[in-house]
Amino acid sequence: MSYQGFRIGSVLVDPPIVLAPLAGTSCAPFRLLCRRAGAGLVVSEMISATGLRHGNRKTAALLENWPQEQPVAMQFFGSDPDELALAAQTGARVGAAIIDFNLGCPVPKVRKSGAGAALLVQPDKAVAAVRAMADATSVPVTAKLRAGYNEVDAAFFELAERLVEAGAQALTLHARTAAQGFRGEADWRLIRRLKEMVPVPVIGNGDVRSGASAVRMLEETGCDGVMIGRAALGNPFIFAEAVAALGGRARRAPTAKEKAAAALCHAQMLCLLMGEERAVREMRAQVAWYVRGWHSAAAIRREAQEARTLGELAEILLTGAGAAELTPGGPGAEGS
Numbered sequence: 001m002s003y004q005g006f007r008i009g010s011v012l013v014d015p016p017i018v019l020a021p022l023a024g025t026s027c028a029p030f031r032l033l034c035r036r037a038g039a040g041l042v043v044s045e046m047i048s049a050t051g052l053r054h055g056n057r058k059t060a061a062l063l064e065n066w067p068q069e070q071p072v073a074m075q076f077f078g079s080d081p082d083e084l085a086l087a088a089q090t091g092a093r094v095g096a097a098i099i100d101f102n103l104g105c106p107v108p109k110v111r112k113s114g115a116g117a118a119l120l121v122q123p124d125k126a127v128a129a130v131r132a133m134a135d136a137t138s139v140p141v142t143a144k145l146r147a148g149y150n151e152v153d154a155a156f157f158e159l160a161e162r163l164v165e166a167g168a169q170a171l172t173l174h175a176r177t178a179a180q181g182f183r184g185e186a187d188w189r190l191i192r193r194l195k196e197m198v199p200v201p202v203i204g205n206g207d208v209r210s211g212a213s214a215v216r217m218l219e220e221t222g223c224d225g226v227m228i229g230r231a232a233l234g235n236p237f238i239f240a241e242a243v244a245a246l247g248g249r250a251r252r253a254p255t256a257k258e259k260a261a262a263a264l265c266h267a268q269m270l271c272l273l274m275g276e277e278r279a280v281r282e283m284r285a286q287v288a289w290y291v292r293g294w295h296s297a298a299a300i301r302r303e304a305q306e307a308r309t310l311g312e313l314a315e316i317l318l319t320g321a322g323a324a325e326l327t328p329g330g331p332g333a334e335g336s
């Protein structure tokens with residue numbers, strides 16, 4: 001079976017594999033690496049509509065996007081329809097091809113502000129928010145949901161239908177409840193059920209960890225696209241693997257040197273955005289993902305904590321990669 005792209009409004013998502021919004025990671029440089037590896041659509045980390053309205057500089061920095069990564073979806077969270085409408089307009093003005101609304105974040109700070117997953121149990125507010133965003137902009141508005149707050153019930157599917165009526169042109173479902181966090185397995189049957197119910201594209205999400213599992217989700221659920229989150233951390237290569245699997249091909253795991261090179265590209269692009277000092281600091285957490293599973297991962301993480309310059313970071317990564325490739329079963333041992 002071969003898989004085609006799909007459209008969200010007029011935006012073509014081809015191949016039908018999407019980088020998930022990942023707070024702290026899915027900035028423009030990382031999104032670009034994922035697009036280059038084969039993702040058909042990339043999503044920004046969640047951006048506070050309230051923060052934007054108050055002119056918060058850190059929030060505004062999250063709007064940065066580059067032409068080479070298009071199509072890019074910008075995800076916003078909030079609960080005030082006016083703020084969200086403004087955020088949607090701002091996102092579209094600065095280059096977002098799609099505006100996504102966060103209806104699933106279970107993090108207490110977000111939830112307690114009445115945003116994210118809190119809206120799963122306040123359907124009228126959720127619907128009003130999506131309507132305000134869809135009315136405010138001509139680019140397609142989409143929503144990313146979890147499958148209910150405490151449990152999956154009819155109310156969730158009713159909400160999904162109402163969001164579409166309010167103007168959502170695609171829905172992404174992380175097939176777990178908010179209360180579940182990341183526990184248990186994502187229930188892909190919910191994705192199939194949603195797909196059977198709504199007339200807009202459905203992007204399935206939850207526990208896709210390999211190219212094969214991306215294909216399996218498409219086959220088992222009939223969803224239009226597959227979103228990959230945790231498996232992409234430090235591993236943009238997952239998109240190349242998924243695209244190969246869509247075409248019935250296998251792709252070898254990246255070598256440690258290839259991963260080190262990707263991490264360095266990531267770091268260099270971050271330097272352009274925020275200057276070397278901050279970029280090297282920000283990369284510490286990312287390096288931990290890139291070297292996951294390497295024999296010397298713990299030592300590399302420690303050394304990266306001390307790195308001050310791009311040159312030092314490069315030295316640490318390349319030495320670590322060389323050692324990993326000499327370790328029996330090394331480079332592929334990260335289980336990517």
Ligand SMILES: Cc1cc2nc3c(=O)[nH]c(=O)nc-3n(C[C@H](O)[C@H](O)[C@H](O)COP(=O)(O)O)c2cc1C
Pocket residue numbers: 020021022023024044045046075102104105144174205206207208227228229230231
């Ligand atoms: C570090 C991290 C940050 C995340 N940030 C966001 C976010 O900003 N917005 C959002 O809708 N979901 C966020 N998520 C959830 C993911 O987008 C995705 O729904 C979830 O990880 C399940 O997909 P996976 O099994 O492929 O990881 C985040 C998840 C992780 C692990």
